[in-house]
Amino acid sequence: MRRNLAERLSADDWYVPMLKLCIELVNQPDGRPTDQSTLDLVDAHALAKKATIHLISLRRMCEAVPPAAYPAYTPLPSEGPIDHSSASVLLRAAFETYLTLSLLYLRSDNEELRCRRISWKIGGLQYRQGLEPLHELDIRKRAGEAHKLEGLLGVLTASAYFRALNHKRREKLKAGDWKFGLSWLDLAEMAGFNRHLFQKIYGYLCAYAHSSYLTVVQISSASNQQDQRFLADFVLHMALPLMAKLILQYPRLFPESMSLCHCSPFAFRAARIHDPLPAHYPDRN
Secondary structure, three states: OHHHHHHHOOHHHHHHHHHHHHHHHHHOHHHOOOOOOOHHHHHHHHHHHHHHHHHHHHHHHOOOOOHHHOOOOOOOOOOOOOOHHHHHHHHHHHHHHHHHHHHHHOOOOOHHHHHHHHHHHHHHHHHHHOOOOOOHHHHHHHHHHHHHHHHHHHHHHHOHHHHHOOHHHHHHHHOOOOOOOOOHHHHHHHOOOOHHHHHHHHHHHHHOOOOOHHHHHHHHHOOOHHHHHHHHHHHHHHHHHHHHHHHHHHHHHOHHHHHHHHOOHHHHHHHHHHOOOOOOOOOOO
């Protein structure tokens, strides 16, 4: 039954309704943190929203862009190009964003995860401390974040889990290396993706996300819109398991949002069809 349905429907037939449900989940009141929510839920919601925004942009990039959209650019005398290459970059970012959400916020809470979450915040703030501010507002913001960074380091180093680690691992956490000991491949398997399949998908996305010769070969070989559409559809198909995970796991953070899933039966069914494997963590409750 599932195979017959999958064969009849195009990538867009799956993608668009699932994307609409993702948007509803992160935008509707039942799918957002309340004033009484913990800061962890606020951060988790931001990660889910970031992944959804990537998925929106990914879909837009897989549309044919008419030459009239480039008033300052002289296009080739053909139909508008489909930006499949940028779509691959965005899908990689969306996967990494979801895997961060999955590890830090969807697993049963414990001291290790609390330390990893703090380290994740430390890494972001430390990176911005190294940037040279351009405006007075940025200077004040950096000073304020320096105090926040100091406070986070204090909370981290006071943790019993942190103190039990060896020196090398403590230094990694203090440096913002929140993933220490885990690769993106490990995180994908823990989040319920098939390890072997994810390795292939992620390897493909990494290969074409940079300025390597492979990107030149792909752009040069996909010179007509038919080839570009094939590559764009391939990216959209790879995004379906990610959207499935986001739809099915998001209500674990915000149970009230499950009503939105029941209001979109096809998209919710599509998510269950494309969900690759159960995630390897127990319920939060």
